[in-house]
Amino acid sequence: MRTRVTEMFGIELPIFAFSHCRDVVAAVSRAGGMGVLGALYFTPEELEMELKWIDDHVDGRPYGVDVVMPASYEGADFAPEELVGRLQGMIPDGHRAFVETLLEQHGVPPLSAAAEAGKVLLGWTDATARPQVEVALRHPIALLANALGPPPADVVELAHRHGVKVAALASTPRHAIKQAEVGVDVVVAQGTEAGGHTGEISTMVLIPQVVDAVDVPVLAAGGIGNGRQMAAGLALGAEGVWTGSLWLTVEEADTPAMAKTRILAATSRDTVRSRSWTGKPARLLKNAWTDAWEAADSPGTLPMPLQFMLVSDALRRIGRSEAAELATFPAGQIIGITNRVRPVSDVVFELVEEYVEASERLDGITRS
Amino acid sequence: MRTRVTEMFGIELPIFAFSHCRDVVAAVSRAGGMGVLGALYFTPEELEMELKWIDDHVDGRPYGVDVVMPASYEGADFAPEELVGRLQGMIPDGHRAFVETLLEQHGVPPLSAAAEAGKVLLGWTDATARPQVEVALRHPIALLANALGPPPADVVELAHRHGVKVAALASTPRHAIKQAEVGVDVVVAQGTEAGGHTGEISTMVLIPQVVDAVDVPVLAAGGIGNGRQMAAGLALGAEGVWTGSLWLTVEEADTPAMAKTRILAATSRDTVRSRSWTGKPARLLKNAWTDAWEAADSPGTLPMPLQFMLVSDALRRIGRSEAAELATFPAGQIIGITNRVRPVSDVVFELVEEYVEASERLDGITRS
Structure with a gap:
């Protein structure tokens, strides 16, 4: 498959997989997509160990790291x-x-x-997330993503100096425009159905608005759990999909x-x-x-x-x-369709296979 | 375009347009889709006048009527x-x-x-909606839709005896299964982003689940305001789209x-x-x-x-x-993308044109 993001990262499939589990991250990247490790729960020392493991198991394929640098929080002025x-x-x-x-x-x-x-x-503040960024940039990562709004401009610059692309999650068109202004390379437009921090606008309504609002490539996030949903995300104008809850129940997951x-x-x-x-x-x-x-x-x-x-x-x-x-944890609405345990490679294969079927069906509707 | 619903109704485009305005209903049907008049605000006498007008202005094309027969409400046992x-x-x-x-x-x-x-x-109860159904069935309608769950089984039978197809709105897969069981011909699966009565599950997450749960054709509702969204709805497995808020701001609307x-x-x-x-x-x-x-x-x-x-x-x-x-009225999240007044025919034309573009783009992504 070929879109602006497969070109940007030299990957075969426009499938981004957020996970806190290194095994999932490495498996998705090996399958042709891009695994992205959520750094939040790790101290800098732990993160170092996780990334070292991924480096050893990713067969040289690109992968990413996701941090949480909220644009606003209580105590932002404290030393x-x-x-x-x-x-x-x-x-x-x-x-x-x-x-x-x-x-x-x-x-x-x-x-x-x-x-x-x-x-x-943990990494909920600028002060605690920066050491994670420093650790991440010592590894051959391809992408640094920020889960809560636009990353600080100096972090974007730092990543770019290391040859690392930057992504940020947006839940409104206005957020996306701000992120493009600070120089992010990819906007992850995330609908309200997504697990974790999320806004009010649904993926169906949000994606076309974000695609029309920014020039950088957009990934569709929220509600993407099968190939029909992947096709829908790309039909809305996205260049790829950002998935999360889908990977909580794969064989490799340490959930x-x-x-x-x-x-x-x-x-x-x-x-x-x-x-x-x-x-x-x-x-x-x-x-x-x-x-x-x-x-x-x-x-x-x-x-x-x-x-x-x-x-x-x-x-x-x-x-x-x-x-x-x-027991409380982030989960998106697609947990309603994840009802069996499969290896990552099967999930990726079925995403692509069902994408192709959906695409051919759309085509047939106007040709017949 | 050709899907199970265009075949079922003999229409050119799988575009269903809910509106309380007769001008919009007639204009969408004349443009090749299917206008559906919301009967809720009309007395039986008023509804008779509205449908007479539509009969005179729809050029023999099929159209529908939407009533509200809630499956449960206070006072359902009162005479x-x-x-x-x-x-x-x-x-x-x-x-x-x-x-x-x-x-x-x-x-x-x-x-x-x-x-x-x-x-x-108004038509919020079984007792007040039934006279509306009786009026509707005296006209050459092609579709009777119920906006709040499965219609009573005898109403489905009555419609079928008149050669009229029945649709019902569902916001969960379980609702859809119940509706199929009472004999509806079309399920309108409506995501939380829709205007009016709506559930919690987003369109992106809901449609594939409903499509997999029932054998009758499914329309995608909620978040459908342009051709990319129409393509996304059909990529998810729907046979057509059900739109509402989109028509509040067209030239013909009496909003x-x-x-x-x-x-x-x-x-x-x-x-x-x-x-x-x-x-x-x-x-x-x-x-x-x-x-x-x-x-x-x-x-x-x-x-x-x-x-x-x-x-x-x-x-x-x-x-x-x-x-x-x-001033309070139902409105879906797509009001964020309706920002200019256009005639119905332009809106319909652009839905189809953008659908074709999105379909060709999806196809190109796997071919290149």
Whole structure:
């Protein structure tokens, strides 16, 4: 297949796969697409190890790294060394009590070792994401993507000096225009049906508007889980597709077994756009956790990055407990169509095969 | 163009256009698609006049009628002659006071003639929609569509006895299966981005699931405003598209000038899914009215059909006032791309032209 993005990156297929799992990233790149590793959950040292592993398993194919550098967040003016302490001080006691009570109600035990607790900030801020960027640029990555709006102009420049292309996720045409202005090479236009941080406009409505608003190539994100959806994304004017939830249930994914089972069984109505994970609206698997934050006794969510600082230990405790009903993670509406476990190579093959079928069908409709 | 629905109805283009305006309905059918008149706002006598006009202006081309027969609503067990009175008694005084205060705050005067008030129920119930069906079946209609779930089985049979095909709107695969079971001939799978009553699943995610779930042909609805979106809908497996908001701003539309102006200026973020119109979630133009029902002092909305009974006079008063900020009507997210007034024939021509371009582009991507 040939589009502006296959040309830009020297890849065979305009399929971008976001995943926190290095095995998935390497497998998609080896299959002719472009794997993109989500760096968020890794310390700089951990990220270094993950990228080293990918370098050793990607057969020289291009891959990318995705960081989270939000354009705005609480504490953006604090000095890095006092950032965590000052942000911790901004979390109300009532919110901490609400979380603790919720965990108690569901029988979630505390973490066994104190050392496990406190990994509270991750890459949610400029200060914590920059070291990840520095690590990433020491590896032969082809793409640096930013998941929350336009990356800082100096980061774009830095990436370009390393010969690395830059992408950013946009949920409105206005966002896309701003991103093009700071020099991104690719805009990922993401509809509301996507997992993770997402806006209100659907992929069907958003993509043509973004394609018409910017000159750089656009990837369609949100709702892309099979080849018909890939064909639809490209029919809307995108040069490729950006996929995420699709890879949570592949053979190679290190998704916890409990989560995999729930995703395989879920329908497209089992997700919800909620601030209960990070403080900004993100589409998550709908469950007792997301319900609790909407209930009458909820104290309401806190702004980014305070909400994640508030809940990060709780989410880790839930992950190690039997309280499957509280296990919370980003998931797009396409989890309604992922209902069996397949290897990455099969998923990629079927995307292309079904794309070709859809394309031939469209053609036949006007020829007959 | 040729699909299962063009064959079924003997039309040239698989483009269905929902409109409350008879001029639009006739113009779309004359242009080779299928106009579908929304009967909701008409008494049986008014509907008779509208359909007579269409019969005289449609040049023998097929057209359809859309009614609202909700599968469930408050008062479904009441006898028709006491329905309105008993439902009126179920509306709390606090809700009436909230509406009156809101109108006063925005300087909306009362209706000048008492006779204008009280057209409160319309076709929101089985009892009020059936006379509309009877009127419709006295005309040479080709399609009877139901906007809120599966139509009653006897209505499907009645239509079939008249040689009229039946369609129903579905927002989940499960709805679609139920509709196929009662014998509908066409399922309109409608994504959350659509105007009017709508579910949570996006068009991109919904269409392939509905296509895989039922044997009858599927129309893609929600987010279809240009030819790229039409191509995307058909790439997803639909046999045609069902459009609505697209026709609010055409030359032929009798949309009030104030509303037309606001739609032309709106972005795709200026709609909201709200219960403030009918009691069931419907996507509306976001404004001071929808905001008021979400505000801290809102009494909350009432179930269908009580909410519309509560607000119908208010909406009529607003429509005759200068309070444009309260004017409330269904609108899909594609109002962000409708930004100029064109005749129906131009819109239809551009849908087809852009469809062909998108189809050729998809084909070129795999050939090169």
